[in-house]
Amino acid sequence: MSELPVQIFEVGPRDGLQNEKQILGLADKIWLVQALAAAGLRDLETGSFVRPDKVPQMADTEALAQHFVKHPPVNPHGSTRMWYLVPNQKGLERAIASGATHVAFFTAVSDSFNKKNIGKSVDESFVEMKQLMIDAKKHSLKVRGYVSTVWGCPFEGRIAPAHALLVLEKMLELGVDQLSIGDTIGVANPSGVKEILAPLIRAHGVEKMAVHFHDTRGTALANALQSYELGIRAFDASLGGLGGCPFAPGAAGNLATEDLVYFFKEMGIECGVNYRALCETSVELFKRMKKTIHSSKALQAYVANCTKNSVWDS
Amino acid sequence: MSELPVQIFEVGPRDGLQNEKQILGLADKIWLVQALAAAGLRDLETGSFVRPDKVPQMADTEALAQHFVKHPPVNPHGSTRMWYLVPNQKGLERAIASGATHVAFFTAVSDSFNKKNIGKSVDESFVEMKQLMIDAKKHSLKVRGYVSTVWGCPFEGRIAPAHALLVLEKMLELGVDQLSIGDTIGVANPSGVKEILAPLIRAHGVEKMAVHFHDTRGTALANALQSYELGIRAFDASLGGLGGCPFAPGAAGNLATEDLVYFFKEMGIECGVNYRALCETSVELFKRMKKTIHSSKALQAYVANCTKNSVWDS
Numbered sequence: 158m159s160e161l162p163v164q165i166f167e168v169g170p171r172d173g174l175q176n177e178k179q180i181l182g183l184a185d186k187i188w189l190v191q192a193l194a195a196a197g198l199r200d201l202e203t204g205s206f207v208r209p210d211k212v213p214q215m216a217d218t219e220a221l222a223q224h225f226v227k228h229p230p231v232n233p234h235g236s237t238r239m240w241y242l243v244p245n246q247k248g249l250e251r252a253i254a255s256g257a258t259h260v261a262f263f264t265a266v267s268d269s270f271n272k273k274n275i276g277k278s279v280d281e282s283f284v285e286m287k288q289l290m291i292d293a294k295k296h297s298l299k300v301r302g303y304v305s306t307v308w309g310c311p312f313e314g315r316i317a318p319a320h321a322l323l324v325l326e327k328m329l330e331l332g333v334d335q336l337s338i339g340d341t342i343g344v345a346n347p348s349g350v351k352e353i354l355a356p357l358i359r360a361h362g363v364e365k366m367a368v369h370f371h372d373t374r375g376t377a378l379a380n381a382l383q384s385y386e387l388g389i390r391a392f393d394a395s396l397g398g399l400g401g402c403p404f405a406p407g408a409a410g411n412l413a414t415e416d417l418v419y420f421f422k423e424m425g426i427e428c429g430v431n432y433r434a435l436c437e438t439s440v441e442l443f444k445r446m447k448k449t450i451h452s453s454k455a456l457q458a459y460v461a462n463c464t465k466n467s468v469w470d471s
Numbered sequence: 472m473s474e475l476p477v478q479i480f481e482v483g484p485r486d487g488l489q490n491e492k493q494i495l496g497l498a499d500k501i502w503l504v505q506a507l508a509a510a511g512l513r514d515l516e517t518g519s520f521v522r523p524d525k526v527p528q529m530a531d532t533e534a535l536a537q538h539f540v541k542h543p544p545v546n547p548h549g550s551t552r553m554w555y556l557v558p559n560q561k562g563l564e565r566a567i568a569s570g571a572t573h574v575a576f577f578t579a580v581s582d583s584f585n586k587k588n589i590g591k592s593v594d595e596s597f598v599e600m601k602q603l604m605i606d607a608k609k610h611s612l613k614v615r616g617y618v619s620t621v622w623g624c625p626f627e628g629r630i631a632p633a634h635a636l637l638v639l640e641k642m643l644e645l646g647v648d649q650l651s652i653g654d655t656i657g658v659a660n661p662s663g664v665k666e667i668l669a670p671l672i673r674a675h676g677v678e679k680m681a682v683h684f685h686d687t688r689g690t691a692l693a694n695a696l697q698s699y700e701l702g703i704r705a706f707d708a709s710l711g712g713l714g715g716c717p718f719a720p721g722a723a724g725n726l727a728t729e730d731l732v733y734f735f736k737e738m739g740i741e742c743g744v745n746y747r748a749l750c751e752t753s754v755e756l757f758k759r760m761k762k763t764i765h766s767s768k769a770l771q772a773y774v775a776n777c778t779k780n781s782v783w784d785s
Contacts, residue, residue: 315782344737346738349737374769374772374783375727378692379693379734383696408772409768409771413689419688420690423658424662454687455689458687458688458722469688
């Protein structure tokens with residue numbers, strides 16, 4: 158799924174905005190998705206077919222999906238893959254009715270987290286996802302599978318790697334096109350990353366693997382480096398680091414797309430994203446949201462330096 | 472110089488506080504140094520013998536040094552090495568008169584930076600340091616040598632690795648006990664880190680090497696990981712990430728000690744620092760300075776989580 162040396166999977170419009178109190182309007186979301194695609198991001202998690210009364214931030218996902226079916230965003234690399242999160246049968250039906258072609262299923266490694274998040278045990282969620290997968294294949298949808306809390310759970314603490322691996326294997330057996338391996342609360346470290354990824358890659362290769370790190374304790378980029386060295390080429394990120402963990406208010410959220418893109422740019426690894434265009438998009442989004450940038454150091458440096466046109470911040 | 476598997480060299484009281492507008496009083500500084508030593512930090516850059524009229528933040532370094540000669544801070548690992556920055560002959564004389572036993576010299580890789588910083592070319596600074604070294608040895612002082620702007624200069628842009636290596640070699644030839652290799656404006660990346668460290672370690676071993684990363688663009692911990700993998704065991708850091716780059720206002724500064732200590736703790740690498748005590752010290756310092764924590768994600772997570780007593784933030 159990665160035509161470029163590295164694939165960046167932008168989760169900001171969904172995972173990022175869903176965790177913001179403020180609700181971004183439909184017109185702003187359309188602008189945001191278009192701007193991100195124009196910056197060269199090929200994979201965008203655009204929305205979520207969840208209950209609008211429970212997650213009002215995502216209430217306009219139908220409208221958003223339908224808009225982009227008619228008017229696909231312009232992307233310098235060709236098409237943009239628009240992904241939609243789908244929690245259950247009802248959500249899948251809505252996604253299909255809205256013309257979605259790429260959907261994402263999700264579960265977690267820990268029962269406590271899953272129960273709080275979706276009211277189901279991990280096993281129960283697999284029973285449901287099995288059915289969803291049959292319907293998704295029937296409609297030739299591409300499917301991404303998220304597994305959360307792989308390295309730690311806010312309720313259960315540290316997770317035994319053997320247990321995490323079992324759940325990850327189950328998600329692969331389900332037949333997903335891509336597996337997103339998630340450090341939901343930002344507690345992974347490079348040793349732990351290796352402990353999970355090395356056996357998984359030995360058994361299944363890297364083709365379908367993606368990593369999803371949170372930067373809660375500043376370790377996300379070090380974990381990304383470790384993953385890259387192990388062969389991983391697909392990385393989730395959120396513009397401006399949007400998407401804090403609801404269990405740690407005040408703490409940083411997703412790995413910021415700017416930090417990751419800056420990193421690859423400086424490492425000489427092509428990820429297809431125009432760094433300046435990405436930063437300008439984030440600056441504009443934060444302006445529209447009247448929000449302070451605090452979760453992406455690269456973006457903060459860009460804002461501080463850009464008038465000087467430094468060789469790094471452009 | 473590292474009795475522990477990893478040596479953390481705390482630069483906050485000097486490099487951190489010197490870059491703050493607000494001047495911390497002597498009593499607060501004494502408290503801070505004692506608290507850091509009590510948390511297990513063995514190497515503390517305590518002050519700087521520069522001109523008080525030029526750097527008022529460091530005007531009480533004499534008083535501080537004299538205090539700690541009489542009352543060495545209590546440290547769970549034994550003694551604390553108190554380091555003082557010395558820019559010239561006059562500074563060295565003041566250091567010796569104040570009873571300092573550990574001093575640090577400094578230069579940069581780029582002439583433009585050096586001229587703006589100390590009014591001397593790199594070559595001129597080596598002429599002066601040669602003389603300083605003779606006097607330092609005469610008084611049996613331990614000497615640390617800082618080399619700044621190794622990976623990039625705010626005025627000259629990217630630095631050719633071959634040139635940086637020449638200056639680093641010169642600092643080693645001077646006879647320093649430890650060489651601190653500095654990414655002053657936070658533009659290093661793991662590839663570039665390897666480009667500098669690998670040949671240096673091949674020629675001289677790791678014994679005297681320390682790395683000094685800034686986290687301006689969020690890459691410091693990834694660079695630390697790369698350095699660790701290359702064999703480096705001494706790392707500079709500043710509590711709370713204090714010490715922004717004066718050339719990029721609003722951007723993050725030094726690698727935060729909390730981020731680094733959290734990282735090693737989670738990696739199972741002993742650096743001798745009590746994480747909770749360190750975080751509590753930073754929280755108290757920021758309270759006294761009426762300053763917001765924005766540069767250390769680990770510390771922000773600690774503050775957000777600590778009441779929950781999570782297995783990570785303690």
